[in-house]
Amino acid sequence: MLDLASYAVFFLVTALGFTLICLGLNLQWGFTGLFNAGVAGFVAVGAYVSAILTTPASAQHLGGFGLPVAIGWLGGAAAAAATAAIVGIATLRLRSDYLAITTFGIAASLLAVAQNAHSITGGPFGIAFIPRPFAELSDRPALYDTVYLALMAVLVGIVFLGLERLLHSPWGRALKAIREDEIAAAALGKDPRRFRLEAFVMGSAVMGLAGAAEAHFVGFIAPDEFLPILTFQAWAMLIVGGSGNNRGAVLGSLVVWILWSASGTVMHGLLPADLQVRGAALQIVLIGVLLAAMLVLRPRGLVGERIIVSRHIIAADRDAGAVPGPASTGEVP
Amino acid sequence: MTPQLLLDGVLLGSTIGLASIGLTLTYAILGFGNFAHGELLSWGAYLALPIAGLVSGALVTEPLGALSFGWPLVAAAFIAMALTGALAFALDRILFGRLRRRGGAMTPVIASFGASLALRNFIQFVFGPQPAYYSRDLQIAMPFGPLRITPDQIVVLAVTAVLVVGVHLLLSRTHLGRAMRATAENPQLAQIAGIDIAGVVRNVWLIGGALAAAAGVLVGVTVQLSPGMGFDLLLPLFAAVILGGIGSVPGAVVGGLVIGLAEAVSGPLVGTEYRTAVAFLVLLVVLIVKPTGLFGGRS
Numbered sequence: 001m002l003d004l005a006s007y008a009v010f011f012l013v014t015a016l017g018f019t020l021i022c023l024g025l026n027l028q029w030g031f032t033g034l035f036n037a038g039v040a041g042f043v044a045v046g047a048y049v050s051a052i053l054t055t056p057a058s059a060q061h062l063g064g065f066g067l068p069v070a071i072g073w074l075g076g077a078a079a080a081a082a083t084a085a086i087v088g089i090a091t092l093r094l095r096s097d098y099l100a101i102t103t104f105g106i107a108a109s110l111l112a113v114a115q116n117a118h119s120i121t122g123g124p125f126g127i128a129f130i131p132r133p134f135a136e137l138s139d140r141p142a143l144y145d146t147v148y149l150a151l152m153a154v155l156v157g158i159v160f161l162g163l164e165r166l167l168h169s170p171w172g173r174a175l176k177a178i179r180e181d182e183i184a185a186a187a188l189g190k191d192p193r194r195f196r197l198e199a200f201v202m203g204s205a206v207m208g209l210a211g212a213a214e215a216h217f218v219g220f221i222a223p224d225e226f227l228p229i230l231t232f233q234a235w236a237m238l239i240v241g242g243s244g245n246n247r248g249a250v251l252g253s254l255v256v257w258i259l260w261s262a263s264g265t266v267m268h269g270l271l272p273a274d275l276q277v278r279g280a281a282l283q284i285v286l287i288g289v290l291l292a293a294m295l296v297l298r299p300r301g302l303v304g305e306r307i308i309v310s311r312h313i314i315a316a317d318r319d320a321g322a323v324p325g326p327a328s329t330g331e332v333p
Numbered sequence: 334m335t336p337q338l339l340l341d342g343v344l345l346g347s348t349i350g351l352a353s354i355g356l357t358l359t360y361a362i363l364g365f366g367n368f369a370h371g372e373l374l375s376w377g378a379y380l381a382l383p384i385a386g387l388v389s390g391a392l393v394t395e396p397l398g399a400l401s402f403g404w405p406l407v408a409a410a411f412i413a414m415a416l417t418g419a420l421a422f423a424l425d426r427i428l429f430g431r432l433r434r435r436g437g438a439m440t441p442v443i444a445s446f447g448a449s450l451a452l453r454n455f456i457q458f459v460f461g462p463q464p465a466y467y468s469r470d471l472q473i474a475m476p477f478g479p480l481r482i483t484p485d486q487i488v489v490l491a492v493t494a495v496l497v498v499g500v501h502l503l504l505s506r507t508h509l510g511r512a513m514r515a516t517a518e519n520p521q522l523a524q525i526a527g528i529d530i531a532g533v534v535r536n537v538w539l540i541g542g543a544l545a546a547a548a549g550v551l552v553g554v555t556v557q558l559s560p561g562m563g564f565d566l567l568l569p570l571f572a573a574v575i576l577g578g579i580g581s582v583p584g585a586v587v588g589g590l591v592i593g594l595a596e597a598v599s600g601p602l603v604g605t606e607y608r609t610a611v612a613f614l615v616l617l618v619v620l621i622v623k624p625t626g627l628f629g630g631r632s
Contacts, residue, residue: 090617097439101568101575109607112606112609236447
């Protein structure tokens with residue numbers, strides 16, 4: 001029973017890490033229409049920078065700064081934001097799919113650095129002994145995990161509410177306006193490049209924070225955790241949940257993570273040991289088909305986007321006796 | 334910079350160029366960067382593997398001259414090219430085409446991302462993660478001036494040259510080729526001019542898929558087969574396409590050669606493990622300096 005509870009807590013912490021990534025991606029894709037094909041790279045930057053800032057000195061990798069965990073998290077988020085700024089400044093002025101290719105490229109390059117720059121990242125062995133917050137609880141693992149879960153929940157809550165507030169502000173409405181009709185928005189004096197860059201950088205900072213938070217929970221990171229499959233999982237979560245809606249991002253991350261873990265457990269139980277690797281491959285095939293099917297059959301996702309975001313308009317509609325219209329049957333932006 | 338490095342770069346670059354022809358054509362004509370294009374290489378290579386075994390009963394299996402392979406692989410390569418073309422077209426019918434009709438420029442890109450993972454992992458599911466080979470025979474490189482080159486590598490260069498010239502003639506001399514180029518330039522205008530857009534789209538997938546499969550078989554002959562072989566080339570493919578200018582076939586081939594040479598020449602300087610980053614840097618420089626690419630294209 002205790003095992004089950006501790007598994008549930010571990011499972012939820014990981015799921016909430018994905019929720020954070022998904023919220024960052026939703027700001028980029030769902031609200032701004034920016035295709036980030038290198039999510040894993042930004043998560044990796046956050047995890048590695050936070051780990052390097054906080055770990056004790058080690059001969060295996062760069063480190064020895066021994067900074068507090070909170071500084072590490074902020075540093076990780078800032079580094080991911082800086083990476084995004086470089087990529088964004090170079091490509092956001094070009095056609096939108098160039099961003100997809102560039103982000104894909106930066107993630108692949110960062111993975112190569114993580115795997116090979118031994119003196120900085122520890123190479124394939126990664127970075128161990130990443131300090132855990134609340135170290136005084138570490139002799140009581142169950143309590144520690146629960147406290148960490150609460151911390152993650154608070155973190156998700158803050159990011160969720162912050163994003164909601166931003167997106168319902170004039171800034172958020174400008175983002176949507178640019179996504180829907182760039183020329184019209186520019187004619188109203190909104191600089192599309194500036195808004196896109198801000199959204200892209202902010203979303204990547206959230207991804208970096210997610211990477212840092214997960215790294216300090218597990219206490220160990222290695223390049224294998226930041227393969228392109230991570231990017232794919234984040235996308236599957238957002239599309240299934242419903243892009244353009246933060247509730248959709250939260251729901252999607254939980255649903256897909258449950259599906260992912262459950263199918264993994266089933267494969268693990270059904271297949272003999274020598275077929276485990278192939279079973280893992282089949283699991284990815286299934287999730288890939290799920291993503292494609294969702295795009296074709298139910299492009300809004302489970303929740304879908306709310307078309308009207310201004311509470312003034314919603315209130316005015318209510319006063320006029322009109323029921324706010326359901327979200328359009330439209331497609332993914 | 335030794336001549337041998339240059340040869341390695343040309344070998345790699347010609348494969349990249351060959352495979353990126355399909356990518357540049359679908360990019361221009363259908364308006365989306367297909368992240369699943371690399372998987373067409375892998376599928377071509379892996380389809381040829383069992384087919385070569387199947388047809389070897391009907392054909393002389395002795396290797397051809399000094400080469401590592403015989404007629405079965407040649408026959409299998411043609412069958413794999415046809416099947417991969419059909420696979421690419423089928424993907425468009427069931428997935429990309431539907432999303433394209435619904436509008437939303439980036440939705441097919443997301444779908445291709447999902448298709449890429451599904452296709453790649455299906456290969457890993459069937460064949461396992463370990464590398465595979467068409468032939469276990471070791472080839473001895475022959476001295477060729479200051480270079481050493483294997484007979485297989487000479488065949489790779491020759492086949493690539495023949496295919497590239499063939500595609501160029503097809504595009505420049507035939508009605509289908511003109512229709513394809515016109516559609517790439519301006520789909521609406523092409524349709525008004527009476528061009529059968531659906532036919533062009535079908536042929537683009539068939540040709541692009543077949544060329545990617547050919548590139549996959551050539552990589553399989555000179556290097557090895559692995560489920561990630563096409564995905565690993567995806568960034569170089571995109572870099573070649575953008576460097577050459579989207580929609581330009583000569584551009585894609587030249588772009589491929591430039592990327593291949595850049596990866597080979599930089600190998601001793603930064604280490605071959607940073608190959609990916611080299612292709613990425615070339616891409617980034619092109620995007621900053623000349624985003625329309627060397628051969629025009631649209632930005």
